[in-house]
Amino acid sequence: MDKLLHTPEGVRDIYNSECARKMQLEQIMQECMHLYGFHDIQTPMFEFFDIFNKERGTVASKDMYKFFDREGNTLVLRPDITPSIARCVTKYYREEELPIRLCYCGSTFINNSSYQGKLKESTQLGAELINDASVEADAEMIALTVECLKKVGLEEFLVEIGQADFFNGLMEEAKLEEEEVEQLRILIENKNMFGVEELLQGKKIEATLKEVILQLPQLFGTIDKIKAVKETLTNKRAVNALLRLERLYELLECYGYEKYITFDLGMLSKYNYYTGIIFRAMTYGTGDAIITGGRYDSLVGQFGKVAPAIGMAILVDSLMTAMSRQKLNQEFAPENTLILYHDRTRTLAIGLAKHFRAQNMKIEMLIYDEKRSIQEYVAYAKRSGIGGILHLLDQEKVDVINAVDDTTQQADISQLMQ
Numbered sequence: 001m002d003k004l005l006h007t008p009e010g011v012r013d014i015y016n017s018e019c020a021r022k023m024q025l026e027q028i029m030q031e032c033m034h035l036y037g038f039h040d041i042q043t044p045m046f047e048f049f050d051i052f053n054k055e056r057g058t059v060a061s062k063d064m065y066k067f068f069d070r071e072g073n074t075l076v077l078r079p080d081i082t083p084s085i086a087r088c089v090t091k092y093y094r095e096e097e098l099p100i101r102l103c104y105c106g107s108t109f110i111n112n113s114s115y116q117g118k119l120k121e122s123t124q125l126g127a128e129l130i131n132d133a134s135v136e137a138d139a140e141m142i143a144l145t146v147e148c149l150k151k152v153g154l155e156e157f158l159v160e161i162g163q164a165d166f167f168n169g170l171m172e173e174a175k176l177e178e179e180e181v182e183q184l185r186i187l188i189e190n191k192n193m194f195g196v197e198e199l200l201q202g203k204k205i206e207a208t209l210k211e212v213i214l215q216l217p218q219l220f221g222t223i224d225k226i227k228a229v230k231e232t233l234t235n236k237r238a239v240n241a242l243l244r245l246e247r248l249y250e251l252l253e254c255y256g257y258e259k260y261i262t263f264d265l266g267m268l269s270k271y272n273y274y275t276g277i278i279f280r281a282m283t284y285g286t287g288d289a290i291i292t293g294g295r296y297d298s299l300v301g302q303f304g305k306v307a308p309a310i311g312m313a314i315l316v317d318s319l320m321t322a323m324s325r326q327k328l329n330q331e332f333a334p335e336n337t338l339i340l341y342h343d344r345t346r347t348l349a350i351g352l353a354k355h356f357r358a359q360n361m362k363i364e365m366l367i368y369d370e371k372r373s374i375q376e377y378v379a380y381a382k383r384s385g386i387g388g389i390l391h392l393l394d395q396e397k398v399d400v401i402n403a404v405d406d407t408t409q410q411a412d413i414s415q416l417m418q
Helices: 016-035 082-092 135-151 164-174 178-189 193-200 207-218 223-230 236-255 316-325 343-357 374-383
Strands: 046-048 066-068 074-077 100-109 121-130 157-163 261-264 277-283 291-295 309-315 336-341 363-367 386-392 397-402 407-412
Touching (some): 016 135, 082 100, 121 135, 121 316, 135 157, 135 236, 135 277, 135 291, 135 309, 157 164, 157 236, 164 236, 178 193, 193 207, 223 236, 236 261, 236 277, 309 316, 336 374, 343 363, 343 386, 374 386
Parallel strands (some): 336 363
Antiparallel strands (some): 046 074, 100 121, 157 277, 277 291, 291 309, 386 397
């Protein structure tokens, strides 16, 4: 029977102060997105499998939770929210040609046993900017990333920026097989220089191009590093990708956020739908990214509406882990008040509760059990997030008990109603 009290591997309960902190973080960051003009959207927790199939460039099929409906259709718990947004945009905004700004908060599900110690259900809070192909849109999404983290009190973090089109340009010129490109992608993401060298051995690739590919795991740092790499290239697509990074950096200087920015040309997302900049925010206290994002100009078109797009997703659980380890968690002062009443003061208690709730006070009500002492109720308040107790003795007198410092004062009911 005890087995029913536990959760499956990869999911967990969040309660009490941790749940309050999580909801507060989400609210602060959603408000930040609203300040940038984003509008809320909710998509279903499960969708048709085809929304996330291999062609979309999302999570591998084996890592999805799949099941069937009565008609035999394959459904999945969403492993990623961006394709769902792309579907919605095509359905509801097909004729819109000017920018569409949408933000969301929801759970994603990845069924991967190799994620040791990682959650299989995680919360994502994100924003998507559709119908804007400009580098200004790229900069705005990076600025929003920085501001969301600053709003919740984080200061020591970096936003690493890569360029998917830079890698794609190199691969286009190298003329490698699709399978080899995927192998190379994994080796570079893992900073495996020896593996990259081994894969390229014997390939008929121009020497300068080969050298750049070999250096990819090491091509990270400041904007000066980007400019130096650009001077060695002849591939127009790759050069244009780096020129866009230079322009992006200039815009981020306008925002005043350049100190949070670094570049990594070896950054390659597990999502293959990215076509331009890709980025992730990192901080100490967790080995995982706390925000990921990038430009995906081809994904929406797969659903029937040709539209450029860029988005970001805050990995709320990873952010909370980092903030906890950095001791940035806000301590919540008890906000609730308990009205403790007797049979003789029930009507008065209900009237008081309505009066205080109308003033946005958080009120709990509980009838006094004569078998319990007032000390038991104070102890209950301490462990339940209750800051004070109003013990209604009769129609005129009330004991006002501060559960935090165990002090008691007697007051008139009329004083409370003022």
